[in-house]
Amino acid sequence: MYWMFLVLAGCFEVCGVINLKLTEGFTKLKPTLFFFLFMGLSLLFLSLSLVEVPISIGYGIWTGIGASGSVLLGMFLFNEPKNWKKLALVGGIIACIISLKVVS
Template sequence: MKWLFLVIAGLLEVCWAIGIKFSEGFTKFIPSIFTIIGMIASFYFLSLSLKELPLGTAYAIWTGIGTVGTVILGVILFKEPIDLIRLICIGFIVIGIIGLKLVSPH
């Protein structure tokens, strides 16, 4: 369950990061509410995973999922540029996430 909680936390991080963009600096009420709820839920699930996972591993994977997901949705939703160098860098993050999971003693 700890890994499931961590994945949920990472996906919720993507949600609130994208929500910040839609809230336009917290000036739009409904997107701001969803963003805040996403933040709280993301931190809650991260805290559940931290009951059993090492802090450094969990935090790195949480931010990695958030980073990769936010980049992907940024390209899809906001037409942000994507090029080979960005793809390579995202690939390194994914490799890091997989590596941390594989070497985690939990």
């Protein structure tokens, strides 16, 4: 269950970052509210996961999910540049996330 909390925390972080982009410098109310909601949920689920998951593993996985998810969604939702190098590097982050889970 704690690992599921960690995955949820990472997914909510990605949702928060996407809404951060949509706030346009906190000038748009709806995305600003969603940003705070998603980031609050992200931190809540991260804190719940850290009851059982070591912080060295949990924080690394949480930031990895957030980073890789943000890069991928940035490419597909906001037409950020896409190339094989960027995708390969995101693949490396995902491989590291999986490796952290395996060794824990």
